[in-house]
Amino acid sequence: xxxxxxxxxxxxxxxxxxxxxxxxxxxxxxxxxxxxxxxxxxxxxxxxxxxxxxxxxxxxxxxxxxxxxxxxxxxxxxxxxxxxxxxxxxxxxxxxxxxxxxxxxxxxxxxxxxxxxxxxxxxxxxxxxxxxxxxxxxxxxxxxxxxxxxxxxxxxxxxxxxxxxxxxxxxxxxxxxxxxxxxxxxxxxxxxxxxxxxxxxxxxxxxxxxxxxxxxxxxxxxxxxxxxxxxxxxxxxxxxxxxxxxxxxxxxxxxxxxxxxxxxxxxxxxxxxxxxxxxxxxxxxxxxxxxxxxxxxxxxxxxxxxxxxxxxxxxxxxxxxxxxxxxxxxxxxxxxxxxxxxxxxxxxxxxxxxxxxxxxxxxxxxxxxxxxxxxxxxxxxxxxxxxxxxxxxxxxxxxxxxxxxxxxxxxxxxxxxxxxxxxxxxxxxxxxxxxxxxxxxxxxxxxxxxxxxx
Numbered sequence: 001x002x003x004x005x006x007x008x009x010x011x012x013x014x015x016x017x018x019x020x021x022x023x024x025x026x027x028x029x030x031x032x033x034x035x036x037x038x039x040x041x042x043x044x045x046x047x048x049x050x051x052x053x054x055x056x057x058x059x060x061x062x063x064x065x066x067x068x069x070x071x072x073x074x075x076x077x078x079x080x081x082x083x084x085x086x087x088x089x090x091x092x093x094x095x096x097x098x099x100x101x102x103x104x105x106x107x108x109x110x111x112x113x114x115x116x117x118x119x120x121x122x123x124x125x126x127x128x129x130x131x132x133x134x135x136x137x138x139x140x141x142x143x144x145x146x147x148x149x150x151x152x153x154x155x156x157x158x159x160x161x162x163x164x165x166x167x168x169x170x171x172x173x174x175x176x177x178x179x180x181x182x183x184x185x186x187x188x189x190x191x192x193x194x195x196x197x198x199x200x201x202x203x204x205x206x207x208x209x210x211x212x213x214x215x216x217x218x219x220x221x222x223x224x225x226x227x228x229x230x231x232x233x234x235x236x237x238x239x240x241x242x243x244x245x246x247x248x249x250x251x252x253x254x255x256x257x258x259x260x261x262x263x264x265x266x267x268x269x270x271x272x273x274x275x276x277x278x279x280x281x282x283x284x285x286x287x288x289x290x291x292x293x294x295x296x297x298x299x300x301x302x303x304x305x306x307x308x309x310x311x312x313x314x315x316x317x318x319x320x321x322x323x324x325x326x327x328x329x330x331x332x333x334x335x336x337x338x339x340x341x342x343x344x345x346x347x348x349x350x351x352x353x354x355x356x357x358x359x360x361x362x363x364x365x366x367x368x369x370x371x372x373x374x375x376x377x378x379x380x381x382x383x384x385x386x387x388x389x390x391x392x393x394x395x396x397x398x399x400x401x402x403x404x405x406x407x408x409x410x411x412x413x414x415x416x417x418x419x420x421x422x423x424x425x426x427x428x429x430x431x432x433x434x435x436x437x438x439x440x441x442x443x444x445x446x447x448x449x450x451x452x453x454x
Contacts, residue, residue, distance in 0.1 A: 012067035023056040060088035129238050133164050154210045159223050162203035163231050169195040170235035179243045200224045297335050300328040316357040333371050344382040354389035356453045359429050365422045366398040366447045374400025394451040402445050
């Protein structure tokens, strides 16, 4: 029989691959879940499993008759069919053993290892580009194995592994510190050369020890050349792109956090209840006096509105403007509460060494929360607000009484709308440069904030 590539190679290979896949899907997605893993379905599962394996074996026999029919001559055709049946049986038997190992490994992974991986979040810590390089390296190594040229396989195997290690080193120890402006590039050049020479030497030694290539100097040159001309630019480009996107996201998060803080503050302060109380206070003051205190209250309210319209749109403002806003807010609240002798409001602001900039409306949520939860017109209440600075820090404290709210109060268990938001803003605006401590007892609430400005 004359050899035909389509009939004797392509068709048997396609049939073998197709029937193997169908058998795997039938066992893994149908028989195992619906019969073998249920106690009452074990008998039917065995019967159907044998049927599926017999189907697998039968089509393999057909594929092998096409695959080997042209190669050998037999006196009796039955001998050839017996050989094909035996080959198919060996394939089915080894496939069953392989599937058993696969199934046990899968059960072991999902029962014991998967939870640990999920808790540690290991895969999230591996960059996508490193995983992509690893996959490409494995694909090229597999192609070289199929190519049946050992020297090329050894080159791809060891040089590829060295390049992946070098890529990780360049990204994490050279270009990330450079782009984050932690170090100057001149100081990072020795690190880059060390990684280049170490990984190239690693690849050269292993390729040389596993091959019999005559002109190894050309291989050494190729390994170093590829490391220098391809791996270093790739690490540079990917690191620059990743950090650029990260900075863009961080900028957007800061802007979103600032906008959210502004919106939350407006919702919590400039609402009908606050305006109603302020206007009632100003109205009562106008009836009692000759409108001097009324004009003062209106002026302070106007200053607050002006601050929110103008200063609040900036990324950073002078600390004294933020302090002025706090003082206006506290003065308005004093107008509302000064008729109650049991309410004590103490403000200790030392503006010495406070020539710092700060994100706008970063401190007011703590003061707002203190008035919101610390003032009771029926019980003795107190609020203490303190602020001081040194050359590199801003220190802020808010200390207030806490009163039991009625059960029907929707904000009984709330610490204020702005506190969660200000936590997020601090993480975005001062990462690693702030310390926020919040403590609460049954009768007191204390906030301490330290911001490092340099």
